[in-house]
Amino acid sequence: xxxxxxxxxxxxxxxxxxxxxxxxxxxxxxxxxxxxxxxxxxxxxxxxxxxxxxxxxxxxxxxxxxxxxxxxxxxxxxxxxxxxxxxxxxxxxxxxxxxxxxxxxxxxxxx
Amino acid sequence: xxxxxxxxxxxxxxxxxxxxxxxxxxxxxxxxxxxxxxxxxxxxxxxxxxxxxxxxxxxxxxxxxxxxxxxxxxxxxxxxxxxxxxxxxxxxxxxxxxxxxxxxxxxxxxxxxxx
Numbered sequence: 001x002x003x004x005x006x007x008x009x010x011x012x013x014x015x016x017x018x019x020x021x022x023x024x025x026x027x028x029x030x031x032x033x034x035x036x037x038x039x040x041x042x043x044x045x046x047x048x049x050x051x052x053x054x055x056x057x058x059x060x061x062x063x064x065x066x067x068x069x070x071x072x073x074x075x076x077x078x079x080x081x082x083x084x085x086x087x088x089x090x091x092x093x094x095x096x097x098x099x100x101x102x103x104x105x106x107x108x109x110x111x
Numbered sequence: 112x113x114x115x116x117x118x119x120x121x122x123x124x125x126x127x128x129x130x131x132x133x134x135x136x137x138x139x140x141x142x143x144x145x146x147x148x149x150x151x152x153x154x155x156x157x158x159x160x161x162x163x164x165x166x167x168x169x170x171x172x173x174x175x176x177x178x179x180x181x182x183x184x185x186x187x188x189x190x191x192x193x194x195x196x197x198x199x200x201x202x203x204x205x206x207x208x209x210x211x212x213x214x215x216x217x218x219x220x221x222x223x224x225x226x
Binding site for chain 2: 032034036041042043044045046049087089091096097098099100101102103104
């Protein structure tokens with residue numbers, strides 16, 4: 001059974017204080033690992049897809065990295081508008097493209 | 112979100128009544144999914160569809176049924192609503208082409224309260 005564990009559950013940062021969110025996973029035959037952002041009252045919004053260990057992707061203040069067992073979402077010099085819940089999900093090969101999600105990390109960035 | 116809409120956005124219903132939630136897409140995607148999101152549990156898959164009239168169960172399918180008679184519509188029915196089905200329900204459409212693997216595009220969600 002595919003499993004995704006995200007830590008911490010909640011993280012509070014000051015504006016400009018860089019940090020990382022963790023996503024550890026077990027999956028049979030990783031097809032892709034996904035990061036989403038979710039704002040209150042809205043559906044998750046796609047951020048990144050990572051396919052293989054060693055891969056990195058960046059978007060503005062966010063950088064996602066992948067190893068064989070975990071992924072990190074690094075947030076550099078965050079701003080209050082980065083406050084959201086960040087979700088990690090894995091997709092196994094042959095799974096009819098189903099995603100298994102972690103419970104998310106609630107990030108709050110204070111001005 | 113553009114291309115996928117859910118209705119209704121909010122609904123309050125009584126225990127024991129049937130409820131149907133609708134997901135409509137204009138992207139012609141083959142794959143569609145229904146998830147529920149609850150505090151402490153995250154997003155959990157209820158049912159999914161891989162084509163017209165082709166559906167399968169997810170991890171929390173008890174008490175739910177689905178139907179897909181057209182590519183663009185995927186209906187989720189709570190056969191007899193219970194308080195444990197109070198949740199936020201998300202529909203998603205999936206990219207089924209390797210070169211466009213962004214996972215899902217999600218709808219805006221339906222907040223269902225069973226009283």
